[in-house]
Amino acid sequence: MNGVADEALMKRVAGSGDERAISELYDRYSGLVYGAGMRYLGDRTLAEDLTQDVFAAVWRSAGSFDPSRASFATWIFRITRNRATDLIRRRRSRVRTVGNDFVPEVGETDPSEELSRSFDVAAALALLSPAHREVLTLAYFQGLSQREISREISTPLGTVKSRTTSALRALRENMTNQEKRRSGDERA
Amino acid sequence: MEHRRIRDLLGPYVLGALTPEEELEVGEHLEQCGQCRSEEVDIRQAHEYMSDLASVIEAPPPELKSRAVDRPRRSSRSLVPLAAAAVLLVLVGLAAAYSAGVFTPATATASLDPTQLAPGAGGELKLENSDPNARAVLKVWNLPRLKDGEYYELWCGKGGGRVSAGTFTVDKKGRGTLYMSVPAKAVGEYERVGITREKFPREPRLDSTRVVLSGELNET
Numbered sequence: 001m002n003g004v005a006d007e008a009l010m011k012r013v014a015g016s017g018d019e020r021a022i023s024e025l026y027d028r029y030s031g032l033v034y035g036a037g038m039r040y041l042g043d044r045t046l047a048e049d050l051t052q053d054v055f056a057a058v059w060r061s062a063g064s065f066d067p068s069r070a071s072f073a074t075w076i077f078r079i080t081r082n083r084a085t086d087l088i089r090r091r092r093s094r095v096r097t098v099g100n101d102f103v104p105e106v107g108e109t110d111p112s113e114e115l116s117r118s119f120d121v122a123a124a125l126a127l128l129s130p131a132h133r134e135v136l137t138l139a140y141f142q143g144l145s146q147r148e149i150s151r152e153i154s155t156p157l158g159t160v161k162s163r164t165t166s167a168l169r170a171l172r173e174n175m176t177n178q179e180k181r182r183s184g185d186e187r188a
Numbered sequence: 189m190e191h192r193r194i195r196d197l198l199g200p201y202v203l204g205a206l207t208p209e210e211e212l213e214v215g216e217h218l219e220q221c222g223q224c225r226s227e228e229v230d231i232r233q234a235h236e237y238m239s240d241l242a243s244v245i246e247a248p249p250p251e252l253k254s255r256a257v258d259r260p261r262r263s264s265r266s267l268v269p270l271a272a273a274a275v276l277l278v279l280v281g282l283a284a285a286y287s288a289g290v291f292t293p294a295t296a297t298a299s300l301d302p303t304q305l306a307p308g309a310g311g312e313l314k315l316e317n318s319d320p321n322a323r324a325v326l327k328v329w330n331l332p333r334l335k336d337g338e339y340y341e342l343w344c345g346k347g348g349g350r351v352s353a354g355t356f357t358v359d360k361k362g363r364g365t366l367y368m369s370v371p372a373k374a375v376g377e378y379e380r381v382g383i384t385r386e387k388f389p390r391e392p393r394l395d396s397t398r399v400v401l402s403g404e405l406n407e408t
Contacts, residue, residue: 017259026257032241034248051248055256114240121241139203140242146205161206165199165231172234 006072006123014062025072026055028126032118033080039111040084053083071178073123077116124174132167135160191221198228202235254359298381298403305385306331306400309362313342313381313405324366328383331362331400340400341386342366344378378405 009025012018033054037047057079065075125133138144138152146164150157194217200206201214218225300311311328326342334340340356358364382402 019257019259022257023253026253030248030253030256031245034252035244035246038246039244047246048248048252051252052256059259115244117237118241118244121237124237125241136238139205140238141245146200146203161200162196164203164205165196168199168202168231168234168238169227171237172230175234175237 006126007067010058010062010065010067010072013058014065022055022058025058029073029076029119029122030055032115032122033076036077036080036111036115036118037084039115040081041087046087050080050083050087054079057083071120071123071181073119074116077119080119081112081115120175120178121171124171124178127174128167128170131163132170135164136167136171139164191217191224194221195224195227198224198231199235202228202232254361254363255365258357258359296405296407298405300328300381300383300401300403302330302401303399305398309401311383311401311403313403315405326356326366327364328358328401329361329363331358331364331383332385333360333362334358334385339386340364341384343382343384344405345380345382381405 004024006025006028009018009021012021013025030051034047034051037050038044041047041050054076058076061079065072070078125136128136134153135149138149139146144152146160147157149155149164150160153160155163194214197206197210197214201211206214218228296315298313300313302309309328309330309332311326311331313324313326316323316325328340331340334357340358342356356364356366380402382399385398385400
């Protein structure tokens, strides 16, 4: 299912309860949802709970997901942020002091803007060809050098370098297209 | 030809992954070529997007996937009143006990043994004090797979009474983990814990006989 748009996968989840489709969406977004949970909540157990809750919500709300209103990345980010906010509120209510002041906690600085863009980048990354996605994943998520990537995927070093350039160019284009679509939606 | 070769190196250039010679060559070309400078700005932007994404992403524990992608057994519409009822039961029970002063801070564990309704199943419950709340972690394994509309429910009991402590489902292998946060003083209150198999939309039966796991709660 590599290269299949998130929205097409959601259609399968909503239509036939396709477990492979939600598994693919999990592979694409779980690291980001979990990482967002760590940013918002600063606690691994709560981040796990958040991740589980978010994907349960994806199952439950798949039928109401409308790709003409928001991309899947935007939609799942909103679920993540709202659920994290609930967890923060719940935790704050438990640590309220006598003076009604909140105990400062991890997550006081709202990371939502940065996280929102990261969800968009993840969506743009998912739309790349497998070859493009592979070189970027190895370079950015596994920290491999160009030479190490060349060995890892048995591809000449020169090809890896030009492919990395093409992949970044394609990612930038996908991001630009997303921004155009969003500004068009806002005008509509 | 030279222009095209340099253009292909812009990705590793913004990554800082070129040899010193290549980097010098690209830098000199950029000073002279407006088209490549413009291209470099776009590619650097993409590089920053990827760097930001990489800084946010964290790999969740591998075992989380089976729980997270397992289809919920009940719709959210049916879950809400049930969950609310379960929470209310817990709150009422805990508030009454709290006001009676029967709680004592402690840490407790329970090993859960199967009944004949769930041969081969097992579980453990651990209550840990952590001011101002206690943390309860329930792990179960080899529980029978649930049918549509069914769920498991955790109960805490003392004497002849019991209160619901939450509902949950299990994955295809009958495994499940439930995390709860309860008032720390609740830890010493209950003597027994049990898990029943329930079916929505019936309300949980307080006299349910479909107990699948049960055990004694021991303070440690």
